[in-house]
Amino acid sequence: MSILVGNNTKVIVQGITGSAGAFHAKQMLAYGTKVVAGATPGRGGETFEGSVPVFNSVKQAVKATGCDTSCIFVPPPGAADAILEAIDAGITLVVCITEGIPVMDMIKVRKVLESQDPRSPKRARLIGPNCPGIITPGSGEGSKGGCKIGIMPGHIHKSGHIGVVSKSGTLTYEAVGQLSALGIGQSTCIGIGGDPVAGLDFVDVLELFENDPDTHGIIMIGEIGGGAEERGAAFIKAHMKKPVAAFIAGTTAPEGKRMGHAGAIIAGGKGTAAEKIKALEAAGAKIAPTPSDMASTLKSMMS
Amino acid sequence: MKIHEYQGKELFAKYGVAIPKGYAAFTVDEAEAKAKQLIAETGSPVVVVKAQIHAGGRGKGGGVKVAKGGAAEARAQAEKILGMQLVTHQTGPEGQKVRRLYIEQGLDMMCELYLGAVVDRDLRRIAFMASTEGGMEIEKVAHDTPEKIVTVHVDPTVGLSGYQARELAYALGLEKYGKPTIAHFAKLMAGFYELFVKEDCSLCEINPLVVLKSGEVVALDAKVNFDDNAEFRHPEWANFRDEAEEDPTELEAKKVGLNYVSLDGNVGCLVNGAGLAMATMDIIKHVGAEAGVTPANFLDVGGGATQDQVTKAFKMILKSPKVKAIFVNIFGGIMKCDVVATGVVAAAKELGLSVPLVVRLEGTNVELGRKILTESGLKIEAATTMADGARKIVAAVGGAR
Numbered sequence: 174m175s176i177l178v179g180n181n182t183k184v185i186v187q188g189i190t191g192s193a194g195a196f197h198a199k200q201m202l203a204y205g206t207k208v209v210a211g212a213t214p215g216r217g218g219e220t221f222e223g224s225v226p227v228f229n230s231v232k233q234a235v236k237a238t239g240c241d242t243s244c245i246f247v248p249p250p251g252a253a254d255a256i257l258e259a260i261d262a263g264i265t266l267v268v269c270i271t272e273g274i275p276v277m278d279m280i281k282v283r284k285v286l287e288s289q290d291p292r293s294p295k296r297a298r299l300i301g302p303n304c305p306g307i308i309t310p311g312s313g314e315g316s317k318g319g320c321k322i323g324i325m326p327g328h329i330h331k332s333g334h335i336g337v338v339s340k341s342g343t344l345t346y347e348a349v350g351q352l353s354a355l356g357i358g359q360s361t362c363i364g365i366g367g368d369p370v371a372g373l374d375f376v377d378v379l380e381l382f383e384n385d386p387d388t389h390g391i392i393m394i395g396e397i398g399g400g401a402e403e404r405g406a407a408f409i410k411a412h413m414k415k416p417v418a419a420f421i422a423g424t425t426a427p428e429g430k431r432m433g434h435a436g437a438i439i440a441g442g443k444g445t446a447a448e449k450i451k452a453l454e455a456a457g458a459k460i461a462p463t464p465s466d467m468a469s470t471l472k473s474m475m476s
Numbered sequence: 477m478k479i480h481e482y483q484g485k486e487l488f489a490k491y492g493v494a495i496p497k498g499y500a501a502f503t504v505d506e507a508e509a510k511a512k513q514l515i516a517e518t519g520s521p522v523v524v525v526k527a528q529i530h531a532g533g534r535g536k537g538g539g540v541k542v543a544k545g546g547a548a549e550a551r552a553q554a555e556k557i558l559g560m561q562l563v564t565h566q567t568g569p570e571g572q573k574v575r576r577l578y579i580e581q582g583l584d585m586m587c588e589l590y591l592g593a594v595v596d597r598d599l600r601r602i603a604f605m606a607s608t609e610g611g612m613e614i615e616k617v618a619h620d621t622p623e624k625i626v627t628v629h630v631d632p633t634v635g636l637s638g639y640q641a642r643e644l645a646y647a648l649g650l651e652k653y654g655k656p657t658i659a660h661f662a663k664l665m666a667g668f669y670e671l672f673v674k675e676d677c678s679l680c681e682i683n684p685l686v687v688l689k690s691g692e693v694v695a696l697d698a699k700v701n702f703d704d705n706a707e708f709r710h711p712e713w714a715n716f717r718d719e720a721e722e723d724p725t726e727l728e729a730k731k732v733g734l735n736y737v738s739l740d741g742n743v744g745c746l747v748n749g750a751g752l753a754m755a756t757m758d759i760i761k762h763v764g765a766e767a768g769v770t771p772a773n774f775l776d777v778g779g780g781a782t783q784d785q786v787t788k789a790f791k792m793i794l795k796s797p798k799v800k801a802i803f804v805n806i807f808g809g810i811m812k813c814d815v816v817a818t819g820v821v822a823a824a825k826e827l828g829l830s831v832p833l834v835v836r837l838e839g840t841n842v843e844l845g846r847k848i849l850t851e852s853g854l855k856i857e858a859a860t861t862m863a864d865g866a867r868k869i870v871a872a873v874g875g876a877r
Binding site: 193197249250272273274275276277279280281283284305324325326329339340341342343344346347350351367369370394396397398399400401404420422423424425426462463464465466 | 597601631632705708709747748751755756758770774807810838840
């Protein structure tokens with residue numbers, strides 16, 4: 174079991190003919206992900222790697238292949254448009270890897286996402302942008318046979334019962350590497366990205382993990398800026414029974430280098446690592462003292 | 477990306493946000509000439525000489541002076557300000573050298589207000605903040621009297637509505653200056669919103685926004701920051717860029733597409749991913765702070781760095797005199813370990829490796845990466861985990877001291 178993606182997820186790669194899209198589409202196929210279609214405007218009719226049909230539009234691909242999940246590698250100028258295209262075509266999970274999308278574009282995308290009927294099973298969810306993606310490890314050798322959507326190195330994963338959710342790509346790999354080294358497998362690992370305006374938030378993913386019978390514990394990795402970690406802490410306190418180990422990156426980061434001060438005003442002084450750690454500890458999460466202790470901290474809570 | 481006040485005001489004028497008359501000046505002679513021109517145009521002898529640097533708090537630091545005695549006095553003020561090392565609460569103790577001036581008409585105002593716009597990352601919308609406490613540090617107002625800041629959030633599909641502009645106008649007490657002032661403010665807000673969206677801003681502040689004796693509302697200051705991600709659709713930003721205002725190392729890094737921040741410590745760090753880079757700084761400090769070992773920089777080579785970028789990044793670290801050891805911490809996803817290894821080896825061979833180097837590689841193409849390092853013949857200490865790497869780097873600096 175897992176959340177959001179699994180064995181039967183049918184994936185379309187938007188931007189499959191670009192260099193990053195092509196490289197990672199191959200890696201996904203090798204892992205066992207069912208990549209059933211690609212989309213690049215003007216390249217419809219081609220075949221990728223001899224087996225994956227390329228379409229001019231996502232709508233055409235959905236009609237022809239029944240794909241339900243998209244992975245986007247489209248460069249920043251067209252990335253927000255690609256997300257909107259996927260949502261409009263009926264894709265229910267959009268994973269956007271692209272880094273560097275203007276925040277003004279993402280504000281519009283976010284509005285479209287929020288305008289959907291929350292009760293509709295056909296409503297689209299967005300992971301990212303600027304994230305490594307989502308993976309449900311398989312039970313094969315090197316965790317193959319699962320569903321890898323994105324750019325994470327598949328072989329470090331191991332099928333199991335721990336959920337990982339993180340704002341940082343490489344720190345997600347770090348946590349997964351530590352878990353696997355301890356012989357602890359993962360149900361699903363999600364990088365939600367650290368952009369100011371994005372799709373799924375810590376709260377959304379924590380809720381999915383809490384409701385997934387096959388996820389027994391969670392590692393949550395946040396970083397300075399914004400209030401997503403504090404909202405996650407409030408959710409943990411109010412709704413979660415499963416153990417959560419957390420790490421917040423940026424304890425030693427110089428203040429004001431990455432965060433505009435006016436943003437901190439709106440957040441009511443939120444945003445520092447110290448405040449996030451305090452909120453998470455008060456909610457019952459256990460904080461890893463260093464980034465090397467994420468898995469061992471969770472293990473100590475699992476008995 | 478930050479721009480100067482006078483550049484922000486060019487944009488204000490373009491979008492119908494009222495500003496006083498003014499001209500930029502790069503020399504004292506030019507300042508005098510512009511002051512003379514301004515006095516002739518406005519019929520008033522009062523001009524303001526303003527230092528142009530990318531930091532707030534200029535007035536308090538002595539970078540803004542009113543000259544009431546005509547162009548000669550303006551010249552005298554310009555002589556004092558141009559070239560001074562201006563220290564404000566945003567520049568750090570070393571201050572920032574003033575290289576440009578703005579000569580502006582002096583105006584009689586009835587009150588000073590604050591107006592700001594920012595992307596609120598919690599509500600995922602543009603937020604406008606207004607306060608009657610203009611001319612003060614808004615951070616201080618937010619901390620001491622948060623009730624004096626009124627905020628509205630804009631629906632991106634609807635845009636700024638008239639009622640929202642009026643809500644801010646009434647919160648600012650503008651009704652006491654008469655109906656035309658409210659209308660003037662609403663017009664200014666419409667332009668301000670349009671500017672924020674079309675120019676891809678991440679932050680805009682007018683502090684102070686003033687009401688003149690005529691009842692008009694005018695932006696006396698302009699702070700405009702752009703969203704770096706939108707640079708591809710704004711080729712005109714190149715004209716706004718003032719490289720003299722930027723940290724030279726950070727600028728050099730930016731030119732080759734790297735994210736670099738200079739710090740005070742002695743361990744050079746080369747990491748992929750902002751989160752891992754921050755975490756690497758955290759763990760070095762965690763293990764080494766007591767021994768006086770701390771990070772010398774934050775350096776994220778990003779996900780898709782080329783071998784050439786890695787080489788340049790490593791050279792930047794090698795060249796820094798404060799670096800006593802280097803920690804390379806890579807967990808490859810998009811970034812392939814062999815690319816990092818090749819880049820590091822190329823830089824080390826070219827410049828020579830004079831300090832201890834600890835490398836921790838994991839992820840995509842890790843075997844190939846390790847092989848390249850081993851076969852390079854360079855003296856490299858391999859680390860198995862982040863903690864192992866942090867311990868080794870701390871020991872290495874300790875041994876070197």
